[in-house]
Amino acid sequence: MKTSRIVAADISQAVVQDVLIDVTDGVGTITLDRPDRRNALSDAMINGFATALEELEASPKVGAIVITGAGSAFCSGGDVQDFHEHGGEGGGSLEVDQRAVEEQRRDQEATIGSIYRCRKPVVASIPGAVAGAGIGFALAADLRIATSRTVFATAFAAVGLAGDYGVAWLLDRLVGPAKARELMFLNPRIRGEECLAIGLVNWLVPDDELVSRTREVAERLAMSSSHALEGMKQNLLRAPKDDLSTSMYNEIPLHKATGLTENHVAAISAFVAKQNPTFSTGWHD
Structure with a gap:
């Protein structure tokens, strides 16, 4: 198989930090790459992801796009450890920073909005935990593949936040308003079989078949009209x-x-x- 890799020669080193990009046989893969933090979002990851998605959507060599996470998790959402070190989501402030609001709006449109509206089919390959804002990256994709190790948890209620990155909107459309409220308010852990049963994912495969099944689906899309x-x-x-x-x-x-x-x-x-x-x-x- 021929493999071309978008590296620093094509995208600046700062942009590719926390994100791996690979193009093989018509399939572009974006890997969220902070396995030591369960692929929690960082500014570098958000910027790198947005740039990578834009590049892959524009490339005539790419017919389908895969999003996945390095290691045993897909994406654990916002970096709670970072929040703790900086006084919480609001950075210790007593009022909402409107500049931060606008920056996050741009980030969300460049990531979740761009996944959802991407003109090419997007497949989320979910090896393990997906939580908080990370759920937006999975649910904005067109198709999702999970394993018995996959666990969805909205997690916002557990840290006293209302939720962002389109999670409420996407859940409402995928599982319906009643189930979406249950998942947001009560924050249950939804594991592989239940993920499939309620419509969060399209396929549930054995752990050791996730990569091959993802390739099978993505390559079929890449070879379609x-x-x-x-x-x-x-x-x-x-x-x-x-x-x-x-x-x-x-x-x-x-x-x-x-x-x-x-x-x-x-x-x-x-x-x-x-x-x-x-x-x-x-x-x-």
Whole structure:
């Protein structure tokens, strides 16, 4: 397999701190890399992640994106140890710092917002614990793969915080308002089987098969028609905001546009010949 790695020559060393980026066979992988802190978020990680996602979304060599965590965790959210050392989330202040509010809004849009709206399919590969803001990184992805070691915990109630990084919004849409309230208010630990049962994840696999199953799913996406996938994602993103008639109206131009592509013509020929279609790996211009 050919592997190209985005390193300091492509992105500054400061940007890649706490994040690993890899491109293999049409799949771009972003690894949150602070295993000693269970991949808790840092400023460097947030900035590096945002830059990496932007690079991978723009690259014609990448047809699907994977987000995962180094070691035994996916992402434990905000760095509680750092909060403790600096007097809490508010840094010991008695009033909200509006500049910090605006900075975090930009950070959240550059990470969670960008994952959710990414025109390429995004897969979250969850090896273990995911908590707090880290849940936003997992739930904003299109698909999620977990193992028996995966544990979701919103964790905000445990540290006296309301929650951020889109977690409440994403939970409400994935598991429904009643379950979302339970998870936010009571902070239960949701393990692998229950994650699958309530719809937090798409697949539950044995621990030693997580990497291979993730590659299988991501490579299948990377070898699919990128025009079709992009159109599907646009339709799915608009669906919650539109009524049925509006949704059907907006589907038609995208559907017709994909019908003009070489991928469509080749797929039709393969279908008639009772063969599997072959699409180019990567993404259209």
